[in-house]
Structures are given as C-alpha cells and as structure tokens.
Amino acid sequence: MAISKNIDSRTTIEYDAEDIELTQANNNKIMSKRDAIEKLVNEIRTLEKNSDNNSIKKLIDLFQNKIWQIRKLASSALVRINKNVLNILDDTLYKTSFKNEDTLYWSLQTAAGIKTASAEYVIKWASEENFPKKYKPILAKTLSKINNTAAVPFLIELLGDDNWLTRKEAAAALTCFGRNIIPQLQSSFTNEKVEIRNWIAKIIGQILGKDSFAFFKNMLQSERREMRYYAISALSEISEPDAYNAIASKVADPSWLIRVQSADILEKLGETAIPYLQKILSEGTSDEKFYAIKILKNITKDNALRIIKESINTGDNDSKILMLSALYDADEDTVFGMLADSLTDHNYFIQKHASNLLIQMGCRILPKITELFKKTQNENLRYWLIEVLNSFTITDSFEAITEIFNECYKREKIQILQPLSATFDIALDNKIALFIIKALKDKSYSVRNCAFTQLVRFGYIKVNFNGQPESLNDILLKIQDYGLEESENEHIEELVRSNALKLEKRPETKNMAAYQNAPAAVTQKPIYTDQPQLSTPQANFYGQLQPASEQFNFQTTEELEIDKYNFHIDDILKDAISKKASDIHFSVNYPPSFRIDGNVEFQKKYPELTPGNTRYLAYQVMKPIIRNSFEKIKELDISYEIKGTARFRVNIFMDMHGVGMVFRVIPYEIPSIETLGAPPILKTLAEKSKGLVLVTGPTGSGKSTTLAAMINYINKIKKAHIITIEDPVEFVHSPILSKITQRELNVSTMSFANALRSSLREDPDIILVGEMRDLETIELAITAAETGHLVFGTVHTASAANTIDRIIDVFPADKHSQVRVSLVEGLLAVIAQSLVPKKNGHGRIAAFEVMTMTTAIGNLIKEGKTSQIKDYMLAGKQYGMQILDDSLAELMTREEITFEDALCASYNKEDFKKRYGGNQANSPGGKVGIKDELSNEALYGLKSKPNNAVKPVKK
Numbered sequence: 001m002a003i004s005k006n007i008d009s010r011t012t013i014e015y016d017a018e019d020i021e022l023t024q025a026n027n028n029k030i031m032s033k034r035d036a037i038e039k040l041v042n043e044i045r046t047l048e049k050n051s052d053n054n055s056i057k058k059l060i061d062l063f064q065n066k067i068w069q070i071r072k073l074a075s076s077a078l079v080r081i082n083k084n085v086l087n088i089l090d091d092t093l094y095k096t097s098f099k100n101e102d103t104l105y106w107s108l109q110t111a112a113g114i115k116t117a118s119a120e121y122v123i124k125w126a127s128e129e130n131f132p133k134k135y136k137p138i139l140a141k142t143l144s145k146i147n148n149t150a151a152v153p154f155l156i157e158l159l160g161d162d163n164w165l166t167r168k169e170a171a172a173a174l175t176c177f178g179r180n181i182i183p184q185l186q187s188s189f190t191n192e193k194v195e196i197r198n199w200i201a202k203i204i205g206q207i208l209g210k211d212s213f214a215f216f217k218n219m220l221q222s223e224r225r226e227m228r229y230y231a232i233s234a235l236s237e238i239s240e241p242d243a244y245n246a247i248a249s250k251v252a253d254p255s256w257l258i259r260v261q262s263a264d265i266l267e268k269l270g271e272t273a274i275p276y277l278q279k280i281l282s283e284g285t286s287d288e289k290f291y292a293i294k295i296l297k298n299i300t301k302d303n304a305l306r307i308i309k310e311s312i313n314t315g316d317n318d319s320k321i322l323m324l325s326a327l328y329d330a331d332e333d334t335v336f337g338m339l340a341d342s343l344t345d346h347n348y349f350i351q352k353h354a355s356n357l358l359i360q361m362g363c364r365i366l367p368k369i370t371e372l373f374k375k376t377q378n379e380n381l382r383y384w385l386i387e388v389l390n391s392f393t394i395t396d397s398f399e400a401i402t403e404i405f406n407e408c409y410k411r412e413k414i415q416i417l418q419p420l421s422a423t424f425d426i427a428l429d430n431k432i433a434l435f436i437i438k439a440l441k442d443k444s445y446s447v448r449n450c451a452f453t454q455l456v457r458f459g460y461i462k463v464n465f466n467g468q469p470e471s472l473n474d475i476l477l478k479i480q481d482y483g484l485e486e487s488e489n490e491h492i493e494e495l496v497r498s499n500a501l502k503l504e505k506r507p508e509t510k511n512m513a514a515y516q517n518a519p520a521a522v523t524q525k526p527i528y529t530d531q532p533q534l535s536t537p538q539a540n541f542y543g544q545l546q547p548a549s550e551q552f553n554f555q556t557t558e559e560l561e562i563d564k565y566n567f568h569i570d571d572i573l574k575d576a577i578s579k580k581a582s583d584i585h586f587s588v589n590y591p592p593s594f595r596i597d598g599n600v601e602f603q604k605k606y607p608e609l610t611p612g613n614t615r616y617l618a619y620q621v622m623k624p625i626i627r628n629s630f631e632k633i634k635e636l637d638i639s640y641e642i643k644g645t646a647r648f649r650v651n652i653f654m655d656m657h658g659v660g661m662v663f664r665v666i667p668y669e670i671p672s673i674e675t676l677g678a679p680p681i682l683k684t685l686a687e688k689s690k691g692l693v694l695v696t697g698p699t700g701s702g703k704s705t706t707l708a709a710m711i712n713y714i715n716k717i718k719k720a721h722i723i724t725i726e727d728p729v730e731f732v733h734s735p736i737l738s739k740i741t742q743r744e745l746n747v748s749t750m751s752f753a754n755a756l757r758s759s760l761r762e763d764p765d766i767i768l769v770g771e772m773r774d775l776e777t778i779e780l781a782i783t784a785a786e787t788g789h790l791v792f793g794t795v796h797t798a799s800a801a802n803t804i805d806r807i808i809d810v811f812p813a814d815k816h817s818q819v820r821v822s823l824v825e826g827l828l829a830v831i832a833q834s835l836v837p838k839k840n841g842h843g844r845i846a847a848f849e850v851m852t853m854t855t856a857i858g859n860l861i862k863e864g865k866t867s868q869i870k871d872y873m874l875a876g877k878q879y880g881m882q883i884l885d886d887s888l889a890e891l892m893t894r895e896e897i898t899f900e901d902a903l904c905a906s907y908n909k910e911d912f913k914k915r916y917g918g919n920q921a922n923s924p925g926g927k928v929g930i931k932d933e934l935s936n937e938a939l940y941g942l943k944s945k946p947n948n949a950v951k952p953v954k955k
Contacts, residue, residue: 040070048077056081056088063106075106079113086114086121098130108138112145119148126154136166144173152181156188159199171199175206182207197226198233205234213242220246223862225255225825232258236265241276244269248276251295252287254818255825256783263295270299274307286814335361336368343384351384358388363396370400374407386412390419398431405435410444417450422457423632433458433472437499440479440492448492452479464498562619563612569620570642572606573663577646580843583664583700584648586614588657598837598844611658618652618659639666639728639744649730664700666730670712671705678706679887681850681880682831686710687717689765691828692785694772694807696797701835702846703794704730707768710792714738720765725755727770738766745770752777760784769793775810782819785826799884799907800830800851801869804861816864824858832884836897836905845896847905849884852876885912892916 044062047055059081062074078085089107098104107125111118125131126139140158143151151173158170174181185200205212212234219231232250235243250262266273273295280292300307335357342354358365366389373385386408389397401416408416417439422429436458439451459473478491572592576584581594591606609617619627621640630636634654640663641647649664673682685693693710695703708731711722715738722738727745734740741762749755752769753776759767760780772778772793785791797803804823811819832849851857856872873881888902899916906912 037067037070040065040067041073044070044073044077048081051081051083053084053088056085057092060089060092060103060107063103064100071102071106075110075113078110082114082116086111086118090121090124093125098125098128098132101132101135104132104135105138108135108142112142115146115148118146119143119151122146123151123154133163136161136163137169140166140169140173144169144176147176149177149181149184152177152184156184156196156200160193160196167195167199171203174203179207197230201230201234202237205237210238210240210242213238213240213246217242217246220250223821225258228253228255228258229261232261232265244273244276245279248273248280248292249288251277251280251291252285254821256786259291263291263298266295267298273299278307287818336365340372340381343381344378351380355384355388355391359391363392366392366397366400370403373404379409382408382412383415386415390416394420394423394432395428398435402435405439410447413439413442413444413447414450417447417454420454422460423628425628425632429458429461433461433463434499437463437496441496452476463495465494466498562616563610565607565609565613565616567606569617572603572617573642573648574645575603576663577665581665583662586617586659586661586663587655588614588660597842598835614659614661618661621650621661622652637728637745639730647730647732649728664730666704668732670708670731670733673709673713676702676706676709676846678709678846679848679850679880679882681829681852682706682710683713684880685829686713688790688828690785690788690790692781692791692793692823692826693828694793694795694803694830695833696795696800696803696830697833698796698798701833703833704770706831706833706846707792707794708733711740711766711768714766715740718765721763722766722768723759723762723764724768725749725752725759725770726768727752753780756780756784760787760789764789766790766792771796772807778807778810782822782826786822797832799832799870800849800873801866803830803832804866804869820862820864824853824861827853829853829880834884834905836888836891836901839896839898839901845891847884847887847891847897847902848882849873849887850880850882852879852881854879885915888912889916 040062044059047059056078059074059078063071065071065074078089089110092103093107096103108122111122122139122142126136136158140155143155155170155174159167159174161167161170174185182204185204188196188200201216205216208215216231216234219227220235222228222231228250232247235247244266247262247265250258251266253259253262266277277292277296277299280288281296284292296307339354339358343351345351345354358369369385369388373382376382389400405413405416417436420432420436423432433455436451436455440448440455442448442451455472455476459471459476461472462469463472463475464470465475475491475495479489479495482489482491573584576592576594579594579596581596583595583600585593585595585600586609587593588609588611591603591608593600593602595601607613618630622630622636622638626636626638630652636650636652638650638652639647640650646668647666649666651662653660673686695706697703704726711724711733712731714720714722715733715736718738720738722733722740724733724740724742725745726742728747729742729744733742743749743755745752745755749758752771753774756767756769756777757780760783767781767784767789769777769781769791770793772781772795781791781793795803795806797806807823808816808819829850829852832851833846835844836847837844851869851873854872854876857869857876860866860868860872870883873883885906885908888897888906891897892899892902902916903909903912
C-alpha cells in the first residue's frame with residue numbers, strides 16, 4: 001500500500017510500506033518503514049545545512065538509494081548547496097569511470113539545476129571515452145536546461161551523432177536558445193557532415209519561422225544540390241503558404257534526391273498541399289506537371305483523376321501525355337478506360353503514347369481488349385487495339401486474335417495477319433499455320449493474298465492434302481498456279497477442308513485468371529478422314545493435338561541443313577587458346593580463322609566450312625531452346641565455357657551464305673589494374689563510395705577487361721554488394737570480401753533498364769552496367785549514382801568530351817540543362833581507352849585517356865563548352881587527368897609501341913606529329929622512335945633520354 005508523508009512544506013515522500021525494508025545500522029533492528037524514510041529525509045536536511053565537502057559526498061552517495069524520492073531529494077539539496085558541488089561530482093564520476101548509471105543520471109540532473117558553470121563540466125564528461133553513448137540524449141536535454149550558449153558548438157556536433165534520438169534532443173536544445181545563436185548556426189553550414197547541415201537548416205526554420213523564408217528561398221536557387229536540400233528541410237518547418245509554395249516548386253528538380261524530399265513533405269501535408277499542386281498543373285512546366293500529378297495521386301487516391309482534370313489543360317497535348325504517364329499505375333480499370341479513350345484522341349502522338357502504356361500493362365489486359373473490340377465500331381480504336389495485341393508475343397495474344405478475327409473488317413484482318421511468321425517452335429507454328437490456312441477462304445482477295453504470303457514462311461512444314469501428308473510449300477505452288485484471285489480455287493478448298501480448324505466460343509467470365517486458364521475448346525479434322533474425330537478433351541490449345549506427329553510433320557532445327565564437321569568446336573577453340581588468339585571466326589566458305597596480335601589469320605589445317613558445317617558447330621554451343629530463338633531472330637549473343645580452359649563471348653549471326661560465329665576469348669584469371677598498365681587513378685575511383693564512372697572506347701578496346709579489373713580490386717578491399725548487368729557475362733567473379741551478383745541479358749533479365757531498376761531495390765553498393773545505350777538506362781544510371789551508389793558503365797565513344805556529348809544528346813533537347821547539372825553532380829570520371837599493337841609484335845597494350853570531375857570541368861559541361869575540356873585536361877594532371885596523346889607518348893618512351901602505331905591511335909594526327917614527330921631516330925626493328933629532345937617536355941610529361949647517361953654516385 002502506498003503511503004504519503006509530508007516531511008515539510010517543500011518535501012513529500014511516497015513509499016510502499018510492504019516492499020521497502022530498511023535497516024538501522026546502529027542496533028541492527030528493523031525500524032518501521034515510515035521512520036526509516038523520515039530519518040533519511042532528516043539526514044538529507046542536516047547534510048544540506050552543513051554544506052561541507054563530506055556532506056556533499058554523502059548526498060552524492062544517496063544517488064544509489066533504492067527509493068527514487070530520496071535520490072531526487074539528494075539532488076535537489078545539492079542544487080541548493082551549489083558551491084563546490086560540481087567539483088565533487090566531477091571527482092566521483094571519474095573515480096567510477098562513468099560506470100554507475102544512477103550516479104551519472106543524477107549528476108546530470110544536478111548539473112542542470114545548478115546551471116552556472118555546469119555546461120563546461122557536462123561537455124567535459126561527454127567527451128570522455130567511457131561516457132555511455134545511450135546517455136547522450138539525456139546529456140543534450142541537460143544542456144537545454146542549463147541554457148548556456150557556450151554549449152552551442154558541442155550541441156551542433158551532436159547533430160551528427162549515430163543515434164537519431166541524440167540528434168533530435170540536440171536539435172531541440174539548440175532551438176531553445178532562440179535567435180541569439182542564428183549566426184553560429186549559419187556559420188556551421190560549412191561542416192563536412194551532411195546530417196549536421198540538414199539539421200541546422202531545420203533548426204533555423206524552427207527558430208525564425210516565417211522570417212527565415214527569404215533566406216531559404218534564395219538558397220533554393222543554388223546550383224549546389226545539397227544547398228537546395230537544406231533549404232527544403234528548413235522550409236518544411238515553416239507552416240506558411242509561401243513555404244509550401246516554394247517546396248512545391250521543386251517537385252521537378254534536376255536532382256532525384258530533391259524531388260523525393262519535396263514529394264515526401266507535400267504528401268505528409270496531405271490535402272493542405274492540393275492548392276499548391278493545382279497551381280503547378282495550371283502554370284508549371286511539363287516536368288513539374290508530371291511530378292505534381294504523381295504526388296496528387298498519392299494524396300487524393302480515388303479523387304485524383306477528377307482533381308487533375310479540373311486543374312490541367314486537357315486541350316494541351318503535352319498535358320494529356322503527362323496525365324496518362326503519371327496516372328499509369330493507378331487503379332487498373334480506371335487506367336484501362338482512360339487509355340482506351342485516349343486511343344481515339346485527335347492527336348496521333350496521344351494515341352501512340354496511350355497504346356505504349358497499354359502494352360506496358362502486360363498480358364493481363366488481353367481479355368479487356370477483346371471485350372472492348374467486340375463492343376466498339378470506332379475504326380481508329382479498333383486499329384490501335386490490334387496494334388496492342390500485335391505487340392505481345394504470339395503465344396500470349398493468339399487466343400485474343402482468333403477470338404476477334406471473324407469480327408474484323410478486311411483491313412483489320414490484314415493488320416492481324418501481317419506480323420505472323422514462323423517461329424520454328426513446333427507447337428506454336430502448329431497453331432499459327434492452322435489459323436492462317438483458314439483465312440485462305442476469306443471472301444476478300446486482299447485477305448487471301450496476305451494469308452498466302454504469310455503461309456509461304458511456313459513452307460517447310462507438311463500438311464494433310466487429299467488424305468496424304470505433303471509439303472505446304474508444294475501445295476502453295478499449286479494454289480499459285482491455279483490463281484489465288486479465284487475464290488473457288490480447288491486447292492484452297494482441299495487444303496482448308498483437310499486441315500480445318502474450328503474454334504468454339506469460350507465461356508464468358510469476369511474472373512481474369514479463369515479466363516486465361518480455361519482450356520481451349522478446339523476440334524480439328526484428322527489427317528485421314530476414316531479416323532474418328534478427336535473430342536475436345538483430347539485437343540490441346542488451338543489445334544495442337546497429341547501426339548503432334550499425327551498432325552504436322554514439322555521440320556525441327558535438327559532437320560535443317562546440317563553437315564557434320566571433322567572437328568569438335570572445343571578442339572578448335574583450344575587450338576586458338578594455345579596460339580594466344582583473341583578472337584575466333586567461323587564463316588561459310590572460309591576455314592576457321594584466328595585473330596592473333598590484331599591480325600586475322602586463316603587456319604588452313606581446317607577444311608573450309610559449308611553452311612551445314614557452321615550450323616553444326618553453332619548447335620554445339622547452343623541449347624535447344626536457344627536454337628529455336630536463333631532460327632527466329634537470326635542473331636544471338638551468348639557466353640560459352642570450356643571447363644578449365646577459358647570462357648568465350650559468342651556472337652552468332654546469319655549472313656548471305658549461312659550461319660556465322662565470332663568467339664571472343666575471356667581468360668579465367670582476371671587481370672589486375674597494374675597488369676593492364678592502367679593509371680593509378682583507376683584504383684582511387686574504385687575506392688569511391690558513390691558516383692558514376694564511365695569506361696569508353698570502340699568495340700574490342702578492352703572496356704570489359706578494365707571494368708573487370710576494377711571490380712576485382714573492389715572485391716579485394718571492400719565488404720560490399722556488387723551487381724553486374726552484362727551482355728553476356730564475360731569475367732566470372734568469385735567472392736573474396738564482396739558479395740557479387742552477376743546478371744546476363746536475355747538469360748536472367750530482358751533489358752539493361754529493367755535489371756538496373758530492379759537492382760536499386762536489391763541493396764547494392766556498386767552497380768556495373770555493361771552497356772548504357774538507351775535513354776532509360778542512362779537516366780537510371782545517373783539516378784543510381786545520385787542516390788549513393790558507385791556505378792560503372794560503358795559507352796561506345798572515342799574520347800571523354802565525346803562521351804559527355806553522347807550522354808546529353810540521348811535526352812530530349814528541353815532536358816539538356818537538367819542532364820548537364822545531374823552529370824556534374826554525379827559523374828566522377830570518364831576513362832577512354834584504345835588498344836595499340838606492341839612494338840615487339842606480340843599482343844596489344846592499352847592507352848588511356850582520363851577525365852575526372854573538377855569545378856572547372858563541371859562549369860564547361862554546364863555551359864555546353866565540352867570542346868574545351870581537352871585544354872583543361874592538359875592542366876589537370878594533379879587530379880589524375882591525362883589525354884590519350886600523353887598516354888601514347890609515355891608508351892613510346894617506355895619503347896612499348898612505335899611512333900607509327902601511336903600516330904595511328906591518336907585523335908589529332910597532325911597535332912601528334914608536331915608534338916612528337918620532328919627528327920626521328922630509327923629504333924630497333926626499323927620502326928620510328930620518339931625524338932630525343934622536346935621543347936615542351938615538362939608540359940607533356942616526357943623526359944628526354946641522354947645518349948650518355950651517367951648514373952649518380954651514391955654518397
């Protein structure tokens with residue numbers, strides 16, 4: 001039972017009469033609990049009255065008493081004593097090494113009560129190594145109560161503490177000081193910690209309120225991303241319309257980080273933010289409208305479409321496109337209806353954009369397309385619906401196509417038939433051929449002619465004709481001889497009759513899954529008319545009967561022109577490795593050819609390849625499923641491995657004579673940066689935590705090898721997650737310190753952009769993008785670099801300046817200024833490289849051009865003066881920069897390459913001749929060497945080699 005006891009006018013003690021046991025030291029008898037507490041209170045009163053050092057120490061000892069009120073009374077007594085208390089507290093804490101938490105806590109409370117001169121002691125305690133980190137929030141509160149501006153610098157440093165609660169309490173403490181500390185806060189914007197600068201911005205906003213608006217509004221216009229970020233942080237603390245309007249103005253900021261920050265603040269404001277977003281919809285730029293729509297959608301949910309239509313000028317084509325794009329991921333029924341309406345817009349680009357968005361929705365909308373097509377008579381709408389269907393793979397869209405075909409007009413039927421072609425997939429070609437054969441009976445000659453043209457592509461298959469299997473190609477020749485324009489062509493009649501396809505209407509259902517998974521109701525006349533007709537349960541999807549061999553005798557990939565070659569592909573590749581070839585070529589009418597030291601050499605010990613030979617060899621490196629894909633698309637990039645020997649990057653293609661292949665040798669051992677002879681700056685770049693590094697050069701210049709060396713270096717020095725996206729995977733990395741995830745195009749992902757977008761959600765530290773060749777991939781790579789990842793990528797350009805122009809030119813003209821700013825903020829370096837034949841005639845060596853991002857280079861990029869970058873690179877050696885000519889000259893100085901080969905590799909040959917040509921001395925082997933004396937050797941980093949060099953004498 002709790003008991004209250006009024007000791008005097010200022011002291012009330014509460015204690016539990018059953019739980020608390022106190023002993024009297026003098027007579028070892030248990031005293032009553034009330035009497036024990038009263039005695040302690042009286043003792044505290046006596047000690048306070050005495051106020052000597054011994055009394056102060058006893059009061060400090062009471063900080064460890066079991067009763068909280070006693071500890072509190074002891075602290076209050078010490079506050080009233082004041083004199084010399086802090087010194088004794090200081091001694092006590094150091095003697096206990098800050099390990100007694102009760103003593104530490106009440107010491108801080110006592111210091112907060114004393115105030116005068118307390119700040120110095122509290123800061124001193126906090127700086128000790130033994131001070132418990134978990135007490136830093138309490139310490140910040142203590143300094144808030146002391147309210148001494150001497151603590152401001154220390155509290156500012158606490159804003160960068162690892163503990164969020166510490167940062168929050170430090171910010172609250174600083175806010176309590178008011179306007180007096182504004183100059184100190186402003187000067188702290190130079191602190192190197194981003195977290196501290198961000199908190200300072202918020203604190204200034206809290207202290208000054210609306211008076212800080214003018215200051216931060218100007219900061220919003222800064223070219224530096226971090227300054228804009230701090231400004232928005234501060235404005236978020238100001239509950240004023242002007243602040244909300246300023247935050248809304250940055251929804252389309254060039255920096256992804258600022259856009260996300262603005263969006264988060266506006267979404268937290270909720271409906272308060274709607275008027276400011278509506279203003280953007282009516283007055284903002286295209287980008288601002290796009291992002292404003294997305295934010296509005298998140299705030300208003302179901303009402304988004306209504307609000308946007310009221311605010312945006314839907315008569316403006318740009319606005320329509322923005323609305324469609326921004327609302328794309330809203331409710332599926334709403335989106336489909338909105339996009340379908342846009343297919344009938346008067347502007348072609350609106351129609352095209354809507355159709356692209358429908359395609360992106362995927363196969364799940366196929367039932368909706370079929371239903372809408374049957375309901376509408378709008379020819380424009382029907383045209384676009386068919387275009388959307390045609391964009392899907394025939395496997396996905398075949399059901400919808402066959403369902404609407406009979407309801408199509410002549411032009412629409414042709415639109416459906418034209419994209420159909422043989423896929424060399426037995427089951428799939430079965431379905432397509434049956435469908436097209438039926439179209440040969442159409443009443444329109446144009447449709448019949450189109451069906452006939454498409455069937456020619458299936459000429460290799462066999463069909464039933466007059467009760468016998470015959471080549472479709474032979475039947476088509478008969479049809480052609482008779483005349484396709486004759487609607488009563490007897491050959492058409494027999495072909496259709498013998499291979500009739502009857503599609504039964506699928507039962508209606510609103511359940512999409514049921515719609516997609518329901519068994520197809522198909523019947524087909526058998527090849528031999530005396531056989532019983534197959535029932536529906538025995539039939540597979542749209543005419544593919546079991547067994548397939550009883551229907552069409554399709555020619556498989558194994559039945560194409562294949563001639564056995566006397567050598568296995570692995571034997572030829574191993575031979576190439578032994579001769580140190582970099583590439584192996586297989587082409588019809590040539591023997592296998594090896595590229596050795598840059599030259600292609602025919603290997604005459606192998607017979608010339610026939611079309612059947614090359615297909616035979618190609619099939620040895622392709623899995624059956626990949627073979628079918630190759631026969632359809634006629635070109636393929638894959639990787640191939642001979643265990644224990646090497647890996648290969650393989651390109652397989654069709655030329656005018658048949659199948660061709662080129663193998664690029666990829667060694668098992670990943671070379672080091674030093675082995676490549678690359679400049680040391682590559683290691684520095686690999687050690688960075690974020691930013692974009694581009695490695696450029698023509699095909700075959702060693703970009704992949706350089707990137708593999710940098711990734712391997714990171715693997716040895718960092719515990720990180722590295723994701724590579726390659727086409728195909730070349731060097732295979734084994735984990736050392738890092739976890740490495742390697743993804744291959746067309747095997748583990750369908751595009752660089754998809755894999756890159758996905759990788760941002762896979763907790764990466766480093767991302768390697770094999771090729772940055774389209775706008776979406778480039779934009780995502782820049783975004784990834786902005787958001788704190790280290791990104792490596794390749795671009796097919798010759799020099800650093802060209803790389804900048806290429807990246808910018810990929811984007812629409814109205815976005816160039818934003819892209820320039822993003823590049824300056826995110827780009828770390830551009831490394832351009834070329835391979836030059838070695839002087840000894842064996843192999844090639846890399847020459848490097850390096851551009852690193854400096855303030856001067858950044859200004860040139862922003863101002864569009866990339867043509868001047870080379871001049872600044874000449875003077876940027878201290879930043880690791882070098883031009884290609886410098887690298888070539890260094891290789892000449894080391895006598896690794898000749899002047900002629902260096903001249904061939906240089907960008908500006910006339911300039912190179914002037915700088916490094918002059919009086920040439922013939923070097924060994926008849927090659928031209930570098931001149932002995934150069935007037936500008938200091939500038940270009942070359943040192944002349946004296947004829948009679950004297951070694952210095954050691955002293």
